[in-house]
Amino acid sequence: MxxxxxxxxxxxxxxxxxxxxxxxxxxxxxxxxxxxxxxxxxxxxxxxxxxxxxxxxxxxxxxxxxxSLLERRDVKTVGVLIVSSDRGMAGAYASNIIRLAETRIVELQKANVDVLVYAVGKKAQSYFRYRGYRIEQAYLGVTDTPGYGDARAIANTAM
The missing domain is CATH 1.20.5 (Single alpha-helices involved in coiled-coils or other helix-helix interfaces)
Structure with a gap:
């Protein structure tokens, strides 16, 4: 034994x-x-x-x-772009970004504003999908070596 x-x-x-x-x-x-x-x-x-x-x-x-782009308007819909990491090797970066984004999303929803969530990185996508947020677009695999094409695609979608 x-x-x-x-x-x-x-x-x-x-x-x-x-x-x-x-x-x-x-x-x-x-x-x-x-x-x-x-x-x-x-x-x-x-x-x-x-x-x-x-x-x-x-x-x-x-x-x-x-x-028309310079005119003041009532805000009805806001897009929130969350840039996190794809893997968990960035220390507390992803969790801090996600916490900040979720706080802002809740504030906007309390003000009766529709929120569109755009997630860059697997950490943000997983977190917000798990909590039931509707993700308009997710970009995965671009955080390691982001390029101009990636930035342009994200900007075109968000605008």
Whole structure:
């Protein structure tokens, strides 16, 4: 009887050690992705600055203009775009985003506004589908290496 318990204990120790090695490997992989993501963010900063400048110039130039897109209207429907991760390797990012989005959705629904949910990433899609929200469109597999085509498709749907 004692030898069976000893065998079980040794087996559990080996299992825990194997899990520890796998977890360490996953941490190393995640850490190696951080510099790549930081480089992409830095590379996009000139574009972002120029885009902000263009929007400010358009806003300043069109201050006295009237256009249907610039008119104030009663809000009847609001689209909420939730950008989460596809996998659970982003720390608390997905859960924080989802919590914030759900809080905003509840506020809008209390104000009698129809809410259209657009989910980017499997975490957001799974969460909101499980809780019975109607998801207008879900985009999966685009969060690892998003491209212009993905951004354009999401923007076209949301607009």
């Amino acid at each position: 004692a030898s069976a318990q000893l065998r079980d204990t040794r087996r559990r120790i080996k299992s825990v050690e194997a899990t520890k090695k796998i977890t360490r490997a996953m941490e190393l992989i995640a850490a190696s992705r951080i510099p790549k993501a930081q480089a992409r963010v830095l590379a996009s900063q000139p574009y972002t600055r120029k885009l902000i400048e263009v929007i400010e110039n358009v806003g300043a130039a069109g201050a006295g203009m009237s256009h």
